[in-house]
Amino acid sequence: VLAGDPETDKQIRRATKRVHLSVAERLLKEFACSICRAVIKEPLTTPCAHNFCKTCLLGAYDSQSSVRERSCGGRTLRAQKIVKTCPSCPTDICDFLENPQVYQPRNDIW
Secondary structure, three states: OOOOOHHHHHHHHHHHHHHHHHHHHHHHHHHEOOOOOOEOOOEEEOOOOOEEEHHHHHHHOOOOOOEEEEEEOOEEEEEEEOOOEOOOOOOEOHHHHHOOOOOOOOOOOO
16 A cells, blocks of 8 residues: 655555565574574474474584493493583483484374
């Protein structure tokens, strides 16, 4: 809807563009991986309800082992679990990373 006045029409177009841009920004924020900042591919949802691309999340911990071998005075001690925190919060997601599940929509429900 335009007013007929060139200056008012210009303001209306700018406001409309801002509204559309803010909707796009909100959608991107909702569906963006917080590691790569792109739209999530192969989404993984952590137990703490944060969403990431599968490759981003697994890649962030690729070089880290899940346990640390320990020894004392030549004796081998029980292995110690290494804490791997979620990139978005302090929750330990080590057990989740051992067997991550990508969301697969179910078509056999109906």
